[in-house]
Amino acid sequence: MEASWGSSSAEWGWYLSAQQPGDSAAEELRPLLSNELHRQRSSGVSFGFSVFNLMNAIMGSGILGLAYVMANTGILGFSLLLLLVALVASYSVHLLLSMCIQTAVTSYEDLGLFAFGFPGKVVVAGTIIIQNIGAMSSYLLIIKTELPAAISEFLTGDYSGSWFLDGQTLLIIICVGIVFPLALLPKIGFLGYTSSLSFFFMVFFALVIIIKKWSIPCPLTLSYIEEFFQISNATDDCKPKLFHFSKESAYAIPTMAFSFLCHTSVLPIYCELQSPSKRRMQNVTNTAIALSFLIYFIAALFGYLAFYDKVESELLQGYSKYLPHDVVVMAVKLCILFAVLLTVPLIHFPARKALMMIFFSNFPFSWIRHTLITLALNIIIVLLAIYVPDIRNVFGVIGASTSTCLIFVFPGLFYLKLSREDFLSWKKLGAFVLLISGILVGNFTLALVIFDWIKK
Structure with missing residues (x-):
């Protein structure tokens, strides 16, 4: 029996899940498989570091869009929706x-x-590919819009029209010179340690948002708005709204779903966890989601209180306009750009892995195939970053479709299919509610986003 453990745990899991209760062979294999998996995972990652890794998977460019969501839902409306999405994310995990x-x-x-067999594998892999492409393009969109502004703030004099202030040119140079070479590496584990800095950058970002809330006057004076916004001295402009709904509110749940998506990283992190158990990994997830919720809420709240209805769909753009040469703002911009730059190559790997699992799962490693797939992914995300005009479009479409599927639809659907519990059990009823709500919310918000595009 021991010689047969060369097969993957996934193959044994497939065998065991296919057996009927009471099957003697299956019952004999279950404890052996459990012991083998426990032995393989005994020297894993600590609880604290696992929380840290999962937070790195959760937090990304979504933090820059949540203040805009609060402006279009109100403080209480935003709080309730964000809490709901966080709870649903935890339950689906x-x-x-x-x-x-x-x-x-x-x-x-x-x-x-x-x-669902091979078709189910293709659907999940395809969803992950689209989700990761959307995430990478949103990161590159931040680089395209923020890097020229960051460079210009360090310059004195008029350099308008220079190539180093053109976002598209800088984006192509960075992708060719940095992102593509790093994504080409077959093993890129060292970037995982480097990207751990991104969490501290996010905390620094939230602190700066709090501090700079009192640096921007309200109502906005003429010098701040003459080129960007219509002049308004209404006192209502400086009153926070508890509830507010408009056509832009359609981007709320998709952006939040995009911001809490970590489900493709949960199982790999679970496999590396010290003394792995379902309860221990659930505690890791709950802790990571709770801390991410706190940072998201603080950044969104004080970003909204700084600009109110004038908040930009990408929060840093507002600070670039109002505080163009502020040293602290310049520092936080560089931190966010650095974090984004290191994250893009990492996201290449699950996207490329999903492509490999669909088309080349039975083929040996090939540098030619590896390079071509990486190049194709790089070209796609660069084109999206160049031609997508607004980051909220990425949040809206990707959040309403793939993020909703990975957080709501797939966990509910797979649990209903794989679990042997009675349909009226609490878990299956919860999975059914998760599935139906995911389908309804995803389709409704996607329709609203597309309708908003058509009107514009």
């Missing part, structure tokens, strides 16, 4: 972990394989 224990899988794609 709970379902994923339950299925992980049952099937012994180590990837989201394999859950699709176990639930």
